[in-house]
Amino acid sequence: MTLPAGDAASGKAVPKREPLSDKIAIDMTPMIDVVFQLITFFMLTLKTVITEGDFDIRMPLGASAGAAPEDAPTVLRLAMKSDGEGRLASIAMNGSPVVGQELLSELATGSEALRQAEAAAATSRTDATKRRVDAAAKQKNAAVRQFIDSVRGKVNGVIGTNTGPGGAADNTEAEIDADPALQYEHVVYVITAVSGKETADGQTVPLIKKIKFAPPRKQK
Amino acid sequence: MARKHSDGPAKTDIDMTPMIDMTFQLITFFVFTLNFSQAVQDDRVQLPLSQLAKPAEGAAEDPITLQLMNDGKVIYTGEPIALEDVGGYLENEKRVMISAGKEPSSATVIVRADGRSRTGDVQQMIRICQEKGFERFVLRAQYDESK
Numbered sequence: 001m002t003l004p005a006g007d008a009a010s011g012k013a014v015p016k017r018e019p020l021s022d023k024i025a026i027d028m029t030p031m032i033d034v035v036f037q038l039i040t041f042f043m044l045t046l047k048t049v050i051t052e053g054d055f056d057i058r059m060p061l062g063a064s065a066g067a068a069p070e071d072a073p074t075v076l077r078l079a080m081k082s083d084g085e086g087r088l089a090s091i092a093m094n095g096s097p098v099v100g101q102e103l104l105s106e107l108a109t110g111s112e113a114l115r116q117a118e119a120a121a122a123t124s125r126t127d128a129t130k131r132r133v134d135a136a137a138k139q140k141n142a143a144v145r146q147f148i149d150s151v152r153g154k155v156n157g158v159i160g161t162n163t164g165p166g167g168a169a170d171n172t173e174a175e176i177d178a179d180p181a182l183q184y185e186h187v188v189y190v191i192t193a194v195s196g197k198e199t200a201d202g203q204t205v206p207l208i209k210k211i212k213f214a215p216p217r218k219q220k
Numbered sequence: 221m222a223r224k225h226s227d228g229p230a231k232t233d234i235d236m237t238p239m240i241d242m243t244f245q246l247i248t249f250f251v252f253t254l255n256f257s258q259a260v261q262d263d264r265v266q267l268p269l270s271q272l273a274k275p276a277e278g279a280a281e282d283p284i285t286l287q288l289m290n291d292g293k294v295i296y297t298g299e300p301i302a303l304e305d306v307g308g309y310l311e312n313e314k315r316v317m318i319s320a321g322k323e324p325s326s327a328t329v330i331v332r333a334d335g336r337s338r339t340g341d342v343q344q345m346i347r348i349c350q351e352k353g354f355e356r357f358v359l360r361a362q363y364d365e366s367k
Contacts, residue, residue, distance in 0.1 A: 035243045042250030053273030054358035180340025185268035192270040
């Protein structure tokens, strides 16, 4: 409260003025409450989404086996055989083998090593089992990349490297004829190989855009 | 000289600035990582990896997600069902679409199949969809980030 100034002439004592403080205390409690509630809300609604992508496949109703559509006169038939355990035993493009047995066995060994490592890691979560899973995943990944590169190389050998509009890739359709018992991941590897290639800077160079499955065979 | 004792408890000023800075940074982080997408992902399905599996620019039209597990069962609307029963559920989807004035052929069936599942099961699932009039399919894979 401001007191009236003293008057020396009236003889009244001049009250001493209280020093003014520059600091204004703001009550932070409500803001901190709200901020923490916001953090709690965001933490509880946080969901980690794994990056996923799609491959378009042409599955028109009533399409007969081997019938090429009018806009894709060239058909690449990729026949994939299984060894009965779901592993890839052979892959042929228009009747000729695409990759050698050595690479196929590397792929099978990598998959089996990863499966065993994951089974071991499921029972005991130690650093050693984690390292084993990482090493097996790396081994499988290397084999898969080699396999994809080999298949892509063969495809490029047939349709050429002209991937631009109106090129051979535009007029080609890939038909995948896989054994029913084959593990589905092998089909995705082949679809990856024929669909395109990822460049070093992360761009995708498309190859064959028309991909379809051959009509399913009877399952044993 | 005797020290003067204060009347009440000593008031300690805590500097709140670092804490408020940190909490606001946390809020900013969570706001930027907030994902509103209705992506259907299920831990029971381990998608095959692919370097070319990058997110599509546009959302699929009338998406129907079918997830095939390793054991041949299909997850539909969160519940595992037998592969043979998918047709019945798709019949319902078809009815709903027709009542909304849409054709089943305009819907996109998103196939999220486990990498270890049988290719025959995937093909059978697609065949069942085709029999119900669905024609557009996409195969979903997980983006392989390893270089």
